Amino acid sequence: MKKAIGGIAAAVVGVPVGVISLVLGGAAADASAPQAAGQALGGLNLAQMPAAGRAYASWYVRSAAQCPQLSPAVLAAQGQQESGFDPDIGSSAGAVGIAQFLPSTYASYGEDSDGDGKTGPTDPEDAIMAQGRFMCSLIARAEKAGYPGQPIELALAGYNAGWGRVQQYGGVPPESFAAGQTYHYVRIIMATAKKWSHVGISGLGSGSGPDAVRRAYTELGTPYSWGGGSPGGPTVGFCGGGGGYLHGECVAAHTAGFDCSSLTQFAWWPSLKLPRTAADQYQATVSRPVGKGDLRPGDLLFWSKGGTGAIYHVALYYGDGKILHAPRTGKTVTIADLDGAMPAREYVGATRPGA
Incomplete structure (x- = not known):
């Protein structure tokens, strides 16, 4: 997660320009991916995802199962927005890995989920599972707070800007906050997740x-x-x-x-x-x-x-x-x-x- 003003992460600060262009340009699909029905895993439409994301699809499915309010598509879309699915990426603020965790935050949510005897924010499988745990905790806060908006959107805002900013604004921070980073972070992820959810319904x-x-x-x-x-x-x-x-x-x-x-x-x-x-x-x-x-x-x-x-x-x-x-x-x-x-x-x- 990339450091934001007074918070935990920011949407695009520190992400390579190529990744930003991909996300802001639609963030939906690998243009070369076949649009074939049946390419699904746990509710993910693999045909709509870039190859880098498909490589971790099963982990996003597993991570989303940690609480019922999460979906694999939201976590995968968040992974693209955070890092472009690059497990080696880092930011000037010290955030690292596929889910862009600060090491101090990862310490609260990370564990050896893939059973390889080690763990850390640069281990993509462990980081994806920690991403889900952190999101589940933020969703629980959002549901208890009762602020306007979907709990998943409030949780995304908390992941990006810090829960304190969600409390400050009584919901997702407005476009005027931090040059619109959090506002657009939430909107982009939700739009991408909708495109990556499920296989089509043409066979009905x-x-x-x-x-x-x-x-x-x-x-x-x-x-x-x-x-x-x-x-x-x-x-x-x-x-x-x-x-x-x-x-x-x-x-x-x-x-x-x-x-x-x-x-x-x-x-x-x-x-x-x-x-x-x-x-x-x-x-x-x-x-x-x-x-x-x-x-x-x-x-x-x-x-x-x-x-x-x-x-x-x-x-x-x-x-x-x-x-x-x-x-x-x-x-x-x-x-x-x-x-x-x-x-x-x-x-x-x-x-x-x-x-």
């Missing part, structure tokens, strides 16, 4: 169901917001009935996003104008039930704590045993395994909306 087929999945897919990474979301896109939500709170803070009131049913409503709109709530969506489609063995992309899946009269969650079937949904406060729109995303005992069943 045609029809209203696959089209609904494609529409929802564009919102991957959008925050969950209780009561938020509309057919037009993410909106700020509200708190009520125990929903919208995180660590006692009403985060929905300043978070633009979706809840579970507004996401499915958004996905199917306008080919089918589903009602707003999960319970009403079930009632509107229950005449077309679908067994687990017959699921198709775009089908709606429902969960309840007390039969069909107490449905509390709805998701889209994505395909290949996965769902696309907005899980709960503190999470983002994501793709998850059907069998592990929600409590199996609370699964009610699936329906097929008619267009």
